[in-house]
Amino acid sequence: MTATPQAAVAYVTSREAPDLEKATALAAFAAAGLAAEAVEWDDPAVEWSRYGVAVVRSTWDYTWRRAEFLAWAGRASAVTRLCNPVSVLERNTDKTYLRDLAAAGMPVVPTAWVAPGQRLTEAAAPWPELVVKPTVSAGARDTVRTTDREAAAAHAAALTAAGRTAMVQPYLRAVDGEGETSLVFIGGDLSHAVRRGPMLSGPEGRFADELREPDADQLTVAERVLAAVPERADLLYARVDLVRGEDGAPVVIELELTEPRLFLQYDAAAPGRLASAVRARLA
Ligand SMILES: Nc1ncnc2c1ncn2[C@@H]1O[C@H](COP(=O)(O)OP(=O)(O)O)[C@@H](O)[C@H]1O
Ligand SMILES: [Mg+2]
Incomplete structure (x- = not known):
């Protein structure tokens, strides 16, 4: 990538799956008079200090590179305004x-947590149909739905064996x-x-x-x-x-x-709202 020195806004992406909102957001930024460009968070050539604001967007690969991603967020936020703030990203990238x-x-889906070294028990998750997923994930990756308790326990065990924490919920019909x-x-x-x-x-x-x-x-x-x-x-x-x-x-x-899809194409005014909010953070 080549960063233009005058670019005010970094739209932060990754090499993962196509970002279907990028063009919509960049067009809205341009229409609002904001110089913006898409950059990958792990591109070592990026000088983050060039940007007034860095907007975290399609950084989906953080789910298997979380420590690296948070280290980058800390470095970037020392030299630019990172949105959302690094303290938010630190907490929000783990569903604990x-x-x-x-x-x-707050009303939250009932959840049993299974950390490495622990096992899923029926008492902790007494529901007829279960969803088992890792606490660090996106896009339903490594997520299993089952009525078979043994299958649920096995999936939780596979996650914890890999050093991950599993979360188990009732399937919400x-x-x-x-x-x-x-x-x-x-x-x-x-x-x-x-x-x-x-x-x-x-x-x-x-x-x-x-x-x-x-x-x-x-x-x-x-x-x-x-x-x-x-x-x-x-x-x-x-x-x-x-x-x-x-x-x-x-x-x-x-x-x-952290990196929610914002469904920008679903509301004609939404991209402009994002551009205005970014502009307010550049001031
Ligand atoms: N307890 C649940 N009951 C019903 N559906 C679920 C449940 N947990 C996850 N899902 C389904 O899987 C999708 C992904 O799970 P979610 O918890 O949103 O994690 P992520 O979006 O980060 O992968 C949800 O949008 C939903 O469709
Ligand atoms: Mg989700």
């Missing part, structure tokens, strides 16, 4: 943050009906929300993502969760992913503050 949210009284609702916040305000289809269903159960109005109870939960983030005022973007539990109340499945 859900345990902290639950401890703070609402994801197959209403779906998962992702509330996208830009510059602190709700931008838009998207209804998302189940990722652990067979092809027959899938449906396409679509824009939706969030319900009042979903908005309330999302606002509460974000209000509990110490760096709330510094968040350029945030996505709160909710699914309804058995009692119908929304629970947090993920609080995405």
Whole structure:
């Protein structure tokens, strides 16, 4: 890559899978008069001090290079304004943050945690259908859905044997009906929300993502969760992913503050909102 000296905004990507939002975001930045370019976080040729703001986006490979990624974030944030802030990335790249949210009284998917050296017990996860996934992951990678307790325990054991922590949850059936609702916040305000289809269903159960109005109870939960983030005022973007539990109340499945897809193409005003929020952080 060749960095132009005058570029004000780094749109931070990786070599992983195509970033379907990059062109939309860069076009919005250009329309807002911002000089921006896409750069890979692990490109040693990048001089981060050239940028007024570095916007973390499609850095999906952090899930298997987390220490390296966080070390980069620390170095970059010493010389540019990293969005979101490095302290946020440190906490948010490991889903054990859900345990902290639950401890703070937020409604979170019931979760049993299995650290290396531990085993999955029925008492800790007494649900008929289980989801087993690693605490550091994205895109449903290494995630298993099963009604077979032995298969669930074996997957958890495989994760812990590799030094990872496993999380085990009930399969939330609402994801197959209403779906998962992702509330996208830009510059602190709700931008838009998207209804998302189940990722652990067979092809027959899938449906396409679509824009939706969030319900009042979903908005309330999302606002509460974000209000509990110490760096709330510094968040350029945030996505709160909710699914309804058995009692119908929304629970947090993920609080995405690292590299969430923002569904920019689903709301015509969203790319402009992102550009404005970036500009405000350049000032
Ligand atoms: N407990 C669960 N119940 C139902 N579906 C789940 C559950 N956990 C994960 N999924 C499905 O798998 C997808 C990915 O899991 P998620 O926890 O969001 O991690 P990530 O998006 O980081 O891979 C979700 O969007 C959802 O479709
Ligand atoms: Mg998710």
